[in-house]
Amino acid sequence: MREQFSEGLKLALKARDARRTSTLRMINSAINDKDIAARGENRGPATNEEILVLLQKMVKQREESFAIYVEAGRTDLATVEKEEIDILNEFLPKGLSEAEVDAAIAAAIAATGAEGPKDMGKVIGQLKADYPGRIDFGKASGKVKAALIGG
Structure with missing residues (x-):
């Protein structure tokens, strides 16, 4: 999964896609934080399963923020959250029906x-x-x- 994020970041930088670049940097930062915490517990780097849980948590946080912004009439902020949700969802496995x-x-x-x-x-x-x-x-x-x- 880490390779997907790194490759996606390179492509976003080349395309000068600011939203995608910042979202992927945020993901990489969260993964690095997870790795540092794991090192403190004498474990190896975060596994793909842990990264998956991290991504799901990030999506859930953004969905909550999106709902709050829509309710408050802040469409500008809601749009940002929605774009980040879409980018994060690209890396999550397809959910079951x-x-x-x-x-x-x-x-x-x-x-x-x-x-x-x-x-x-x-x-x-x-x-x-x-x-x-x-x-x-x-x-x-x-x-x-x-x-x-x-x-």
Whole structure:
């Protein structure tokens, strides 16, 4: 993933795309911060999974800011946030559709042998391992709970 960001930054600089350049620099900076924190804990550099979580967090922060700016009538700032969201999303894996999420939940329940709500953690763990960054776990946890209660 790091190579994608570096290559994207080079292209943005050549194209003189200020928004893209600043967004990619922000991503690289956040990754470097993550690496420094990991070094302090005697771990290696951030893994692709950790970078993926970092990107998802950045998108979520921008979505919240976007909503606030739109509500406040600040279309200039909302536009900036939306552009950054679009750039960040280019590097995230494509999310699963509702039907695919339902199928993934059913497969994870079968794979873990989950039988009730007490096994919810096992199912979520399986989903996180199988579909990193492709499922909104805030929404999926409700579906998992419903499937475990219903099943």
